[in-house]
Amino acid sequence: MRIAMAQINTTLSDFKYNSKRILEDCHKAIEFGADLIIFPECALFGYPPMDLLERDSLVQKQNKALEKLVKKLPSQIDVLLGAVTNNKKSGKKYLNSAVLISKNKIAKIFSKELLPTYDVFDEHRHFEFSQIKNNIIKYKNKSILVLICEDIWAWKDLNPFQHEKNPLLDLNKKIDLSIVLNASPYSLNKSHIRKQVAKKVTQKLKAPLLYINMCGAQDELIFDGGSFALNSKGKVTSQSLFFQEDLKFINLKKIDRKFTTPPALEPNEELRQALVLGLKDFVNKIGLQKVHFGLSGGIDSALVACLAVDALGPNKVCALALPGPHSSQLSFRLAQKLAKNLNIEFHKVDFNQSYKSLVADYEKTFGRKKFGLMHENLQARLRGDILMAYSNLNHSLLLNTSNKSELAVGYSTLYGDLCGGLSPIGDLTKGQVVELCQHYNVDHELIPNKIITRPPSAELRPNQKDSDSLPDYKNLDRSVEKLVVKQKPATTKTDRKVLELMYKSEFKRWQAPPILRVSQHAFGRGRRMPIAHKGLD
């Protein structure tokens, strides 16, 4: 049996495009003599569907698209694809399913048992639990088990989010092959854990496994692809590409063939590719053509600039230098140099006159104010105003340049430097930002070294340094990793300070832009913290 693994990039609720994309790969697969082609979880609807599933009319549209697709599909090949299906029993309206289409008919529907309802996942919000014991089919004399994503994740040692049971442990029938359809979002090193999880399944079932993952990004989530096949001993014998579409073929008879797993990407390169895909897909899928951002001469905006150029090419990227009353000449020169290196549009807007005027307008009513937080915030907000004015006039997406360490402690001005339609580096700690910049410079000095080495400063008051208000970034990063990603208790003085600042700034993150998720636990929609509470643990 020859199986095609179609790792495609679909768009949420774009049934026309998604159907077309599915058809394309079916035709290609026929050319290569495949008997069966498999597509990712929710391939037709896109993932995550979120509350689009509350629009019954939209699900009906998907159902019609599926009907149409069933008729249109070439009969020479069988197709297994992820789709939302109606739950005919009681409970939530829908099932997260895999549909087997054979000779222009739906031959069988398999549905997901374990519904992730944690972190970024809300599956039990709309989907009802099913039972994988009903997901076995006899196909070309093989007993095939069809699973969907979370169905294989109930191993207590490998998933911190525990399920009530592991349904795989109750399966007693002989299985010849398991096929797992996935929309598994990226986080650093996730592909390694996926393989460990899948290996457990092959060990339990003593059968090979095909793992097909989605590729492409949706809002905050990046799907990295990297589909793979394991033989019955859990050894990788096929590996699809990461961060791009791919169509691979598995000959079941040759599943034990010798195969050398390609070396894993270096972590910084992995992060770079993830963020580039996330940025590119967000811009393309919302239908904009250009991006811009404030280029300060600091390290965060420097990284955003590099990522944007990688994602869209230099002619779709514009940098604005917005030097304020406390910005150094050096900052401007460094920004200018980087823009030149990247070959991107670069403009300087001097807003000092407006800043003075706005302070004066305020003081006319309220009297003279000593220089303080208000003045700092006004500078950041006027920058936001100018960046958004550029958006208005150029149909360009403003990229936010905050990193996770800053976001954690609220070291950012709401409606100021927190502006933006997307935060590409909001899930990178300051240390990761530095490393990724160094990674960009590995061959030549793309980012002027001074940007990387000089002490970080918001330049909102004279001689300001981040270290005046914040713990040393090394310690801050460590606390953020501990408190946000791992949810450990605060044990050090820095931890307690960071936790306090974090809870105090919850109101800012409530209004932050979508953040590309590259860690196991990011700020953004996967973290749902209240604002009014007294917790300090």
Next chain:
Amino acid sequence: MRIAMAQINTTLSDFKYNSKRILEDCHKAIEFGADLIIFPECALFGYPPMDLLERDSLVQKQNKALEKLVKKLPSQIDVLLGAVTNNKKSGKKYLNSAVLISKNKIAKIFSKELLPTYDVFDEHRHFEFSQIKNNIIKYKNKSILVLICEDIWAWKDLNPFQHEKNPLLDLNKKIDLSIVLNASPYSLNKSHIRKQVAKKVTQKLKAPLLYINMCGAQDELIFDGGSFALNSKGKVTSQSLFFQEDLKFINLKKIDRKFTTPPALEPNEELRQALVLGLKDFVNKIGLQKVHFGLSGGIDSALVACLAVDALGPNKVCALALPGPHSSQLSFRLAQKLAKNLNIEFHKVDFNQSYKSLVADYEKTFGRKKFGLMHENLQARLRGDILMAYSNLNHSLLLNTSNKSELAVGYSTLYGDLCGGLSPIGDLTKGQVVELCQHYNVDHELIPNKIITRPPSAELRPNQKDSDSLPDYKNLDRSVEKLVVKQKPATTKTDRKVLELMYKSEFKRWQAPPILRVSQHAFGRGRRMPIAHKGLD
């Protein structure tokens, strides 16, 4: 048997205060000779705990507070209270429980079976399902069933969000009384539906029911109290207050006594009291003392002003008039008049100079621009800058003044009039805003009538009217109700226009402030829509 129903207002994770509040009512109840006192769902932790439950250290703190409370409680009374408990079996870490404390010992723990995971609820994110068949206890010779909130909501005709089963239908044991602990958030007319739901339970079990609800607000959710008792025929025989704390006593022997249910609040008065509580608790629970907002002379900010005064008193409320280049003199005079009527602090900040300056700064770099959206947005954003400057200098919370109809179609400037730490009227349609203003004027002209009657305008360009860009508000409101609250398909031309504008402006609402929820489906955290998608249904 005499049971005290303690409808209290607790704060999320403020275990010290919550314990104190619980103790207080226990002592009061002893004075009135109660055998048992009952508190709402999650009374000790507060509700909704959201991802605070990912902080194990915080739950441990609650557990210690519970231990301490158990020791401290007076032994003359038994106590049934809602708390988070550890799940000792597999699955999610916690159970949503009711703890029965008798003579300084935990006598029994009852846990919730039906976990709402829809709209604003995320319970299966952290809680595991339990079984109510284990929630029956023999107490003073009565067979008592303890239920928690959603446990009574699986009636298909009364809850649009369907559960896989209704566990009450499987109960066959004789029950003498059911006690339901709730943290049931307010929406208009919700108290009526609650009674219908509870009546079904009394009919099934042929036993009286005590419904104890939480009171007070947490971020977007308002808990309206309104606890009640039903006799075995489902007739209301006790009614606690709405929107405030209350301690009521039920003599089980007299549960069939004659009782005239107090008349329901007039809908506008109900909304007013809900919003006032929501606003007051948000400000108090985040620990701020004052609020302010831009008072434009339009109807939305007029309503916010009235609500703020009702919530906090006039001396904690400040209104800023921020007339722009296209604001009318009339608008200013109306704002001034209203501020005078309300006896609140009132200031005018003229930002015309800054506006001209900012446009000039921009044009210096990018060349002359024709008046357009950029100019309109800049006015709104400069207002935001000034209002936030006032926040900085006065530790005052900026109230947002957007309504639901505007929010739906994105008729608002991100980082401009979308600024604010809380949106008190973001779940009211324009029609509801008008009605509520009329309600405020029922006795005398508190709000200058002209504010209510003149055609709405953002006054961002010459002679602008909302009706230039938007469907007539009557039609818009109807579409919003249909598409957002009821999730019906778009059938009219207005529906389709509204849906298109709604999907296009999803990115704005992603970054909107918390919105006090008063409808069955609000914008805010209970509505989770993606940004990048092609759905138009």
